Amino acid sequence: MQKTLQKLNFEDIIDFYKSNESFKKTVGLEYERISTDKKTYLQADFSSLYEIIRNFSILNDFEPVYDNETIIGAKNIEGSSLSLEPGGQFEISLAPKKDLYEIQFLMANYIKQIDVLGEKFGVKFFAIGNNPKTCYQDMQILPKRRYQIMADYLVKKGEMAPVMMRETAGVQVNIDYENEIDALRKIKVSCLMSPFLTGLFANSPFRGGKLTPYKSIRAFAWKYTGSDRCNLFYKNLIDKSENLYECYTNYILDVPMIFIVRDDKYINLDGKITFREFMERGYEGYSADLEDYKIHQSLCFPDVRLKNCIEIRNHDSQNLEVAIAIAGIYKGLLYNNCAIDEILDFLAPLNSSSLEKYGFLAAEKGINFEVSELKMSAVSVIKKILYLAQYSLDINEQKYLDWLIDLATSKRCIADLVLENIRNNS
Secondary structure, X not given: OOOOOOOOOHHHXXXXXXXXXXXXXXXXXXXXXXXXXXXXXXXXOHHHHHHHHHHHHHHHOOEEEEEOOEEEEEEOOOOXXXXXXXXXXXXXXXXXXXXXXXXXXHHHHHHHHHHHHHHHOOEEEEOOOEOOOOOHHHOOOOOOHHHHHHHHHHOOOOOXXXXXXXXXXXXXXXXXXXXXXXXXXXXXXXXXXXXXXXXXXXOEOEXXXXXXXXXXXXXXXXXXXXXXXXXXXOOHHHHOOOOHHHHHHHHHHOOEOOEEEEOOEEEEOOOOOEHHHHHHHOEOOEOOOHHHHHHHHHOOEOOEEEOOOEEEEEEEOOOHHHHHHHHHHHHHHHOOHHHHHHHHHHOOOOOHHHHHHHHHHHHHHOOOOEEOOOOEEHHHHHHHHHHHHHHHOOHHHHHHHHHHHHHHHOOOOHHHHHHHHHHHOO
């Protein structure tokens, strides 16, 4: 018998965002790595990844997570989790913490265990933004129902969607918001900084075993995954002063739907209706509820996303030291109102069109481009961001950003270091 769900209305969604307001000032880190066969460096066999998850779960008292018969991840009671992404990318997501050193300690412990298990089951992990050897045409997709539906739909909307899903890996930082105004300020400043930090942390110059024209092929791929749900599809949040919850919700409501879930069955909507239409008139006897909205908003992929926290998602995967530094930048800046004010004022000449333009330049050039509206180089912008972030951190956490400032001063991004290392060892 079909479960009757309470019909959703606009205020329910607004109340959802309000219910997640928090004064905790924690930092969450989601850390993906590319998994490969340790002998061939081609896509890792899914059966090996399943065994890594099973063994890790036993060692750490995690509960395995299944999709039908497929083990797709694991989680613990605290909220930390492992998950497999569509191309077998391996993600560790930590429950939010207050201190960077605690994040580093826990993440390092999990990574060490996963690497040991990887060695046992023939898997080698790479902390880079894109699979360096195997292109999506030669990759299987994880047999998880939502991924197949997403893959079939997104390829019709963006030519690089298969690259995004199967080949790329990133670092995501999650930040609390205290209220609607605070959330708007944090989202806006994160979007304004996005192209510069994308460029600094560019770490995917290779694809298909060849050097590409890009410092971050991952960032470039995201640009062509679907204009109605990626990039800055919520442009008014950048260009105008808006009521965040209402404005953001309205943008999400007008995104075409991919699927809904009922009684553990996936119902493919294939973009036939927007969520607004679904909420107003339903679909084939189904009515919208809040769980539908939560799934739908998770299928929208801007660089900065509002959910039960603010998710900042525009960084290539990195080694752990760099990933902790990324978390440190946002912890320093976004939990300091004076720092937010200063960045908003500094980057005020930029608008959504500017950010789109510099996002492409960052994907191509890393940090070596000029910012005409500010009459300065991207390097100068990044150095100001880093100095302000470091100053805003607790004294015992400022060390995490020392080397980044040196890197920016040398006018290099992470990909430049990778390429230099290859040249020096060839």
